[in-house]
Amino acid sequence: MQRNKTLLQSTLCGDNVLILNKVFEKKLITEREYNNLKSINKEDVEGHVIKLVDKIMNKGDETCQDFLHLLQTDEDIKTTYPKLKNIQLSVTRSLPLPIQASSSNEGGIQPNGLCVIINNETFMDGKVRRGTNNDAESLAKVFSWLNFRVLMCKDQTKDQMVQTLTCFASLRDLSQLQQLDVKEWSNDVFTDLQGDPQHGDAFICCVLSHGTKGVVSGIDSKSLSIQETITTFKATGKSPLTGKPKVFLIQACQGRQMQRGVLSEDLQADDSQSPFIPEDADFLVALATVEDYKAMRHPIDGSWFIQSLCEQLKERCPRGEDITTILHHVNNQVSLKEGFIQHDRAKQMPEVRFTLRKRLVLSPQAGSP
Incomplete structure (x- = not known):
């Protein structure tokens, strides 16, 4: 310009x-x-x-x-x-040139990559996260429309979550997938796994669970650090995901405090290149809420964050908007929502952080999700 x-x-x-x-x-x-x-x-x-x-x-x-x-x-x-x-x-x-998450060859369109959903609904202490299945289905619909192969693991303990993440980080020991009871989204339902999964151009991980500051919970109420979740996918010389975007979408509370609303009038480095990349490169983590605060979830409709995310992906991916731009709109949309819990006015502010080196653009298939 x-x-x-x-x-x-x-x-x-x-x-x-x-x-x-x-x-x-x-x-x-x-x-x-x-x-x-x-x-x-x-x-x-x-x-x-x-x-x-x-x-x-x-x-x-x-x-x-x-x-x-x-x-x-x-x-x-x-x-x-x-x-x-x-x-x-x-x-x-x-x-920055965009990473266009879309691959094809003479045999036809191939999946962009994997979208893995960990969906914790029923906990061992009897608590049930009502509405989470609606979130899981909304994510499955939109990411399959965006040409990802969508897999889901349901009701996992902390150790099972670690096993799931480790397995999908490398895909070296696929026999673990049977033990983890992995389901696949096909024809608008989750069904048995249909063949061995493979990594593509990008990886999406969605964790739907309870949580507190910096952690998410297994159904045994044991905590898994969000940082440990991300570290599992760090770049190494052997990782099939090195240099590829890895997106983590976390729907979980990050504390017990309630967000309050406040009145507002209006809601460089050098150019040298290296063949090496930092091990923490190419991550994007989107949390439903900032630290110390609760994340809102409707018992029927699902959570504010996940439903807004799916809505914005459906609206903006066909326009060619990249994922960070879309998440700005998610942040704004969720920030405008308002609810009441025990007569207290409730707000919510998602948080996004990333080390992506290029713009990530997700290309939809023809038709509606």
Whole structure:
């Protein structure tokens, strides 16, 4: 964008209102920024466009990349600004290239990878996490639509969870899968495992359980550290997942406190390259709530976090949005929800952290999930 800034600005002056509206529709700017740009006084058309382009550039590489993609793909924009085709808009090396989680060969489309769900519903102390099966099915539907092979392990103790994670991290000893009673999502139901699983371009792990600060619980109420869960998949010279994105979605409380609502007006490194990557690279962990707080789950509809995640994936994956962008929308949607527990007003704030080195884009199959 820096190289072509002057050309872009002069070209987009042809209809400054259209490009402003398109940028807002794609959520590259906030509503407040949109209103501010729209109501600028004492500026000519060129001045409006200059301020818009500067605003985009100040938002960083990812927003710049999304803006260039918009200019290249939107039919209204291509029709309105035909001179854009004469401008070199290809993304330079300084911008992160996306990991497109989609593989194919002459035999047809292959699964992007595995989505493994650990779904703890009934605990040994008699407690039942009502609504969790709805979460599991929602995840299975959306990730199978995103061309993942979806497997589920139900009601596991802490040791069984460790065994499951260790098995799927390497897939070297597949005989363990029978002991773990792994089920597979097929024809809208969980059924017996259909053949040996294999790793693909990405790995998704969903843990649905109780939890406290920094841990999730087995059905025996023993705690498994979330950090230990992630460490199982660290990059090694022998791991089939080294260099591939590994996404962990954790639906579990992280404490006993209740989130309260507060009033708000408005809800670089060097370029040297190495053949080695850090062992902690390529992870994304999305937690239903921040530390010390509860995560809300409806006994019929399922949890706020998982249901919002599935909704946003269905809406935004067909648009080509990457997983971190989608999780920003999940964070916002969940933060706006409100419930009551024993007459107390309840809020929830998910947390996302990642070491992904590239954008992860999940490509859906044709049709609805």
